[in-house]
Amino acid sequence: MTLAGGVVTGADQVFVLLKHWLVARTPGPLQALVSILLTIIPIIVVFPALFAVTTVLERKGLGRIQNRYGPNRVGPFGVFQPLADAVKSLTKEDIVPRSADHVVHYLAPLVLVAASFLAYAVLPIGRNMTAVNLDAGVLFFFAIGAGTELAVFMAGWSSRNKYSLLGAMRAIAQMISYEIPLILSSVAVVMIAGTLSTVKIVEAQARYSDGVAHWYVFTPWGLAGFILFMIAATAETNRSPFDLPEGESEIIAGYFIEYSGFKFALFFLAEYLEIFAVSGLGITLFLGGWSAPFSFLTWIPSWIWFFTKLLALIVGFIWIRGTVPRLRMDQLMNFAWKFMLPMTLVVIFAAAVWRFLPHGVAGSAAAGLVVRWLVCALVVAGPYVLLARGLERGRKIEKRTYRYAE
Amino acid sequence: MLGEGIIQGLVETARNFFGSYVEKERLTTVEYPEEQLPLPEASRVFPFLLYDGADAEKGLRCVACQICEKECPPRCIHIEKSKDKKPDFVGKPQAYPAVFDIDVSVCMSCQICVEVCPFDAIRMDKQFELSTSDRFGGLLWTKHELAKSNEYYRQIHPVEAAETDARRAKEMADAKAKAAAAAAAAAAKAAATPPAAATAAAGPATTSAAAASHGPAGNGATGNGVTGNGTAGNGASANGAKAETAKTVVKP
Secondary structure, X not given: OOHHHHHHHHHHOHHHHHHHHHHHOOOHHHHHHHHHHHHHHHHHHHHHHHHHHHHHHHHHHHHHHOOOOOOOOXXXXXXXXHHHHHHXXXXXXXXXXXXXXXXXXXXXHHHHHHHHHHHHHHOOOOXXXXXXXXXXXXXXXXXXXXXXXXXXXXXXXXXXXXXXXXXXXXXXHHHHHXXXXXXXXXXXXXXXHOOOOHHHHHHHHOOEEOOEEOOHXXXXXXXXXXXXXXXXXXXXXXXXXXXXXXXXXXXXXXXXXXXXXXXXXXXXXXXXXXHHHHHHHHHHHOOOOOOOOEHHHOOOOHHHHHHHHHHHHHHHHHHHHHHOOOOOHHHHHHHHHHHHHHHHHHHHHHHHHHHHOOOXXXXXXXXXXXXXXXXHHHHHXXXXXXXXXXXXXXXXXXXXXXXXXX | OOOHHXXXXXXXXXXXXXXXXXXXXXXOOOOOOOOOOOOOOOOOOEEEEEEXXXXXXXXXXXXXXXXXXXXXXXXXXXXXXXXXXXXXXXXXXXXXXXXXXXXXXXXXXXXXXHHHOOOOOEEEEOOOOOOOOOOOHHHEEXXXXXXEEHHHXXXXXXXXXXXXXXXXXXHHHHHHHHHHHHHHHHHHHHHHOHHHHHHHHHHHHHOHHHHHHHHHHHHHHHHHXXXXXXXXXXXXXXXXXXXXXXXXXXXX
């Protein structure tokens, strides 16, 4: 190994080596505990910090999208706004409705945050930087993700408020509807990679041929799958344009209407943690996790790649939020069952086509790739066009007439 | 095609995002404490008392007639009339407000006090940053805090101030002309009366009893003087009426 190679590996593995160094210096009986803490604490620190950064980024970004400045009062360019928000939410009164189910009302935000944090256990943040390398990592992620639905319903039900209950019902309907395309689009990846382990999925993508990584997003089915996955992820995390559970104009704040102070902040935190986690899974499944897109960029540490991709996806989320208006409930359900579900099935089929087409045509791997690409793209694009036409044909857009009571 | 509209929307918002960094005119926000938009001429927030000259106490136009106090709908004005009098801008002795308080928290900025004031003594200010940490004393403004110079008035409401100033200048000129006319009339009277005055003056010189009998004649002469003054007074009231009509014409 050359010196430069050593430095690159050192930068890549700096946190792993640091952890090993620290664990080696603790007395034997404590080593397991210290190892666990050193794995968990960075996750508990880094992602809420990212949440703080994201809130100010989001508010400034949305402001600019609407030709405003956004927050610029606290500190230079408003960068200390999250601190002010934290102080505000900590000092606010925590109000619990008298008729609420106190225990469940108290537990709901905790369960939500805990479930959101648990999802990070299987995310490969960098090379050798996965908290738990589970054989069924993807399955674990979705199983834990379902825990957030439970917490949402706990919040909505225990508040004893009609709006919070409506919001919770909406949230459950939406989350369950979109969980199906979310899981089905990742099934394609699991099929191709042949494993449910997030670590192995990333390793399968961290190979290079002709200098380009084997990211699944670089294949037709992977691209379609990634877009579907991100749409479903947006709905799954109740982000705009799928933020019906907290539609201000109809049900004020949805399931967390009766939460104030720090509990409200916890809901907010959990929402963003879910966004990061599901973005992290999207990165893991389609964007090659911590791997570089081109082989000449592999000298950049893996964890930088992961967080760069994460930030890019967050920017995408913010951009979408600043662009698309909220859907109606029937539009939301139609979109999930009439568009997302068929398209994810098509993606699974396309992935199978990609897998079983001959990898070389007439002895040429390049020609084989082109043929595979074209066939696969057709398999995805054809149903998309047909589906889009079919969905738009039945829809008559006409001037709405209002009839008033006599 | 499905999804086309979303792409167009994304392009539009991206254009807004980057455009807001390049084109300053896209950002319509006025960052208030640092920058302020100029207030329109007609804007009004809270009344103030006008004074002429340099001394707020001496030049205060208010004569404590208490019309504004009676007209104020939320009754936020409190006036106490002075016992003594001081000359106003035409030199006529007038009372002045010993106490003139307005409660900032009660005032509803209706401008009725301004409309009813016959002495152009109260006007609306544009100053709207009236918050204070003392919600009792700090929000009750006495006449020292309310008094603002005419120059300030010209500055904040130039059109209104010019009109008021012109009217007051005319009133003052009329008053001067009237005073001059009265003085001239008095002088003419004085020139016409010398013989009577001479006899009146000569009377006491002859006998003390004759002086007693001539007394009424002397009184009659002074009585004439009074009549002369009376006509001058009539002139003044006519002028005052004229000023009133001028006022009603200007004020719609």
